[in-house]
Amino acid sequence: MKDRGLRLYNVRMPTRRAFAVLAAAAALAAAKPPAPQGPPPADMGRLLSVIHSTHLYEIELGRLAADRAQSLRVRRYGQRMLGDHRIADRKLMDLARARGWKIESAALSEEERLHLQALVALPAADFDVAFVSGAREGHRETMDRLAAAEGTVTDRAIRRYLAVTMPILHQHWLLAARLLQLGSRA
Amino acid sequence: MSRFPETRRHELSQPLGGTKVAVGFLSGVLAGAAMLLFQSVAYWHLGGGFWVPERQVACALYGLDALIDPGYVVAAGIVIHFTTSVAWAIIFSAILPLGASTWTALWAGLAYSVGVWGVMTYGVLPWFNEYMYQRVAFMPEWNLYGHFVYGFGLLATPSLRRRLRGGNLSSRRNSRILPLTP
Numbered sequence: 161m162k163d164r165g166l167r168l169y170n171v172r173m174p175t176r177r178a179f180a181v182l183a184a185a186a187a188l189a190a191a192k193p194p195a196p197q198g199p200p201p202a203d204m205g206r207l208l209s210v211i212h213s214t215h216l217y218e219i220e221l222g223r224l225a226a227d228r229a230q231s232l233r234v235r236r237y238g239q240r241m242l243g244d245h246r247i248a249d250r251k252l253m254d255l256a257r258a259r260g261w262k263i264e265s266a267a268l269s270e271e272e273r274l275h276l277q278a279l280v281a282l283p284a285a286d287f288d289v290a291f292v293s294g295a296r297e298g299h300r301e302t303m304d305r306l307a308a309a310e311g312t313v314t315d316r317a318i319r320r321y322l323a324v325t326m327p328i329l330h331q332h333w334l335l336a337a338r339l340l341q342l343g344s345r346a
Numbered sequence: 347m348s349r350f351p352e353t354r355r356h357e358l359s360q361p362l363g364g365t366k367v368a369v370g371f372l373s374g375v376l377a378g379a380a381m382l383l384f385q386s387v388a389y390w391h392l393g394g395g396f397w398v399p400e401r402q403v404a405c406a407l408y409g410l411d412a413l414i415d416p417g418y419v420v421a422a423g424i425v426i427h428f429t430t431s432v433a434w435a436i437i438f439s440a441i442l443p444l445g446a447s448t449w450t451a452l453w454a455g456l457a458y459s460v461g462v463w464g465v466m467t468y469g470v471l472p473w474f475n476e477y478m479y480q481r482v483a484f485m486p487e488w489n490l491y492g493h494f495v496y497g498f499g500l501l502a503t504p505s506l507r508r509r510l511r512g513g514n515l516s517s518r519r520n521s522r523i524l525p526l527t528p
Binding site for chain 1: 392394395398413414415480481485
C-alpha cells in the first residue's frame, strides 16, 4: 500500500523523465542533415523565384499598410498580409533548402517599386482605398498566375505548397473586397 | 496500509460524477491556456502576429471578418477555445482510470491529444470553421504541436483529481468516519 501511495503521489520523477524524453525527441526532430546547395531545374527555378519575389512585394505592401493606414481594419489587413506572406516565404525557402536548391534573391520589379513609391506619396486620406484596391488586384493576378503554374509542377511538395497557399491568397482577396465594400465604415 | 481499507476501496470505485467534471474543467482550463499561449507565441515568433490563433478560432462565429475586426473577436475566440478545451478535458477526465499515475496520464494525454487533433482538424473545422481549416492546412505542424502541448497539460488530471478527492475524503472522514475510531 505504501509503495502504491508513493507511485501515485510522486509527481516529480515522472514529470522530469517526461521532459527529458520530450526534449530528446525535439532535439532529434531538429537535427536535419545539411543539403547540398545548387540551382533548381530551370522551370522550377523561375516559378519559385516569381513566388519568392511576390511574397517579398506583398510583405513590403503589408508593412506599409500596417504603418500608414488610417483605418484600424486596413491596418490589421496589412498585418495579416505581412504575417501570412512572411510565413509562406519562409516555407518556400525551407522547401527549396530541403531539396538543395538555391533561389536567387529577387529584387522588386520596376513596376512594383513604382507602385510602392506611389502609395508612399499618396496623402493619408487616400491611402487606404488605393492600397486595398491594389491588394485586391494584386492577389487576383497572383492567384491566376499560380493556378496556371500549378498544372506544370511535378514536385509533390511544391504542388502541396501551392495547394495550401492558394486559399490564403484567396482569403486576402476576399478581405480586400470586404474592406472595399465596408468603405468609409471600415 | 490505510486504516479504513473498505472505505478507501469504496471511494475509489465511486463513479465520481461531479469530481470528474470539476477536474476536467480545471485541467481543461490549464491545458487550454498552455496550448493557446504556445500557439500565440509560435505565430508571433514566425511573424504571423500574436492574436492570430484567437482570431482564427473566432472565424467560426464572425467569418473571415474576424481576421480584421476589433478586439472583441479575440475575446470571442478565447471563449470558444476554452469551451472546446474544457469539453475535451472532461471526457479525458471521465475515461482516465481512477488511480492513474502522472506518467500514465502523460502518455494517455499525448495519445488523446492526437485524437483530439484528428477529430477537430478533419471532422469539425471543415464543417464549422472553413477559414481556420484553410489556415491550419497552411501550417499544419504548429497546430499539431499545439495539441501536443494540450495533451501535455492534461498531465495535471491525476494530481487535480487527488487534490479534489482528498478534500472530499477528509471532509467525509471528519463527518462520518472519525466518530467510529477508538
